[in-house]
Amino acid sequence: MNFKISVVRDIAAVKADCLVLGGFSDREHWPDSVPAALAEQLDMLRDGGDLSAKPGQSVWIYQPRDISSKRILVIGCGNSEEWNASAYREFLDGCAGALQNSPVKSAAIALPAEVPGQDDAWQASQLATTLTAASYRYDATRSEVEPPPRLRSVTLVRASKGGQAALKQGLREGHAIGNGVLLARELGDLPGNVCTPEYLAQRARKLARGQQRVTTTILNEKQMESLGMGALLSVSHGSSQPARLITIEYRGGDEKAAPVVLVGKGITFDSGGISLKPGAKMDEMKYDMCGGASVIGVMQALVELQADINVVGIIPASENLPSGAATKPGDVVTSMSGLTIEILNTDAEGRLVLCDALTYAKKYKPAAVIDIATLTGACIVALGNHNSGLLGNNQPLADQLLEAGRNSGDGAWQLPLGAAYQKQLKSNFADMANIGGPAAGTITAACFLSRFTEDYHWAHLDIAGVAWRQGDNKGATGRPVPLLMEYLLHTSS
Numbered sequence: 001m002n003f004k005i006s007v008v009r010d011i012a013a014v015k016a017d018c019l020v021l022g023g024f025s026d027r028e029h030w031p032d033s034v035p036a037a038l039a040e041q042l043d044m045l046r047d048g049g050d051l052s053a054k055p056g057q058s059v060w061i062y063q064p065r066d067i068s069s070k071r072i073l074v075i076g077c078g079n080s081e082e083w084n085a086s087a088y089r090e091f092l093d094g095c096a097g098a099l100q101n102s103p104v105k106s107a108a109i110a111l112p113a114e115v116p117g118q119d120d121a122w123q124a125s126q127l128a129t130t131l132t133a134a135s136y137r138y139d140a141t142r143s144e145v146e147p148p149p150r151l152r153s154v155t156l157v158r159a160s161k162g163g164q165a166a167l168k169q170g171l172r173e174g175h176a177i178g179n180g181v182l183l184a185r186e187l188g189d190l191p192g193n194v195c196t197p198e199y200l201a202q203r204a205r206k207l208a209r210g211q212q213r214v215t216t217t218i219l220n221e222k223q224m225e226s227l228g229m230g231a232l233l234s235v236s237h238g239s240s241q242p243a244r245l246i247t248i249e250y251r252g253g254d255e256k257a258a259p260v261v262l263v264g265k266g267i268t269f270d271s272g273g274i275s276l277k278p279g280a281k282m283d284e285m286k287y288d289m290c291g292g293a294s295v296i297g298v299m300q301a302l303v304e305l306q307a308d309i310n311v312v313g314i315i316p317a318s319e320n321l322p323s324g325a326a327t328k329p330g331d332v333v334t335s336m337s338g339l340t341i342e343i344l345n346t347d348a349e350g351r352l353v354l355c356d357a358l359t360y361a362k363k364y365k366p367a368a369v370i371d372i373a374t375l376t377g378a379c380i381v382a383l384g385n386h387n388s389g390l391l392g393n394n395q396p397l398a399d400q401l402l403e404a405g406r407n408s409g410d411g412a413w414q415l416p417l418g419a420a421y422q423k424q425l426k427s428n429f430a431d432m433a434n435i436g437g438p439a440a441g442t443i444t445a446a447c448f449l450s451r452f453t454e455d456y457h458w459a460h461l462d463i464a465g466v467a468w469r470q471g472d473n474k475g476a477t478g479r480p481v482p483l484l485m486e487y488l489l490h491t492s493s
Helices: 036-047 085-100 120-133 164-189 197-208 221-226 230-236 282-305 350-364 377-383 395-408 419-425 441-450 481-491
Strands: 002-007 018-023 058-062 071-076 106-110 153-158 214-219 244-251 260-264 266-270 310-320 332-334 340-342 368-373 388-392 412-414 458-462
Touching (some): 018 036, 018 085, 036 071, 058 085, 071 085, 120 164, 153 164, 164 282, 164 481, 197 310, 221 230, 230 310, 230 332, 244 282, 260 282, 266 350, 282 310, 282 368, 282 481, 310 350, 377 388, 377 441, 388 395, 388 441, 395 458, 395 481, 419 441, 441 458
Parallel strands (some): 018 106, 106 153, 260 310, 266 310, 368 458, 388 412
Antiparallel strands (some): 058 071, 214 244
């Protein structure tokens, strides 16, 4: 999709398949250059209730009078007194939904109003991210391919020349973030017999091709064994698919600058192992690698932007299946850190692959480490499908991620850590158990991970509730690529 900016003083002269305008339900707010006849028609839509107080509602006007564009799409913005970042995103969602399901190939969009607390570049970035991500279509394993959206060109219409550099950068960033979301969604939606640990490794290698700033390294099981990664390898024992430890280094900043390390859980299918999951909805366990998919999506966006920062992505990739060779409840394994773990439940495997990856991350002398994982069903119980769970050992880092979530619209909510929760991991036969009982499951999972992150600033994002949707719209969301990109580009320090 192509994004550009056009300075137009007379909106009636804009030539496009569609001109998009925003309308508030409580007052006239049309661009000054809208012809009187059209303004009267738009006022009638508002006064007649077609532009309701709920943002995102769309109304089409075909062959409008005194306008060069073929049609007008009016998107409701709600009440002007309630106009904020959330309402703006609903405006964009309504715009994207209407355009993607229309024959429109080119659209010119006049933003309805400034968003309090946000600048023009932010508005442009949100627009490009939303419209790019809305173009997603899954067809990798379908014989009848869904036609792609016709929308190919989007012009942001402005009345003045001021601030164009910031707007262009915002569109560029938003487009790259949207493409990262698309990649993360594609990887998440692929079935487990296609998206194996080796497949993820191949996609990571592809990112590095022809890129001087990117290096991809893949460790096989023998190499991981030599490093003492007994926790990670215990998860792959039951599968015929060998585990892989995928590392993607993006070096765009000062060579002496410490990198941010992203660790993404990459369980390409999770049956629960010997602690077998119920059969209902087990197909959705192909999404247990969405943390790893988000890391690859972020790396794709950084490559597209050629961002001047240093980021390392680590993805411990494995399948978790039952077999005669599978790890059993009661087994004790030794992690790369030397700490021993009693495995009381083989369905708590994500923390086992993550703990060795978090120990491995120390070699990069990181400025910060953020792990991303579909880790606990308890997080869905606590936060539903709206916010990622956030825990960590450094409050400034947690605050930065919370701010990045607010700015990107990809929200997170912080949960506590503490010694009282750590006690739930006590084991009579090892340094710790891999589960802490039914209470506070999201917190005790993070407590487990915290024991491997004492040497650096660390945050944990539990994305179990936000990584994919269920029901008729089942599919990966690409979250938290927007949150992570906002943190890396604008929030981290």
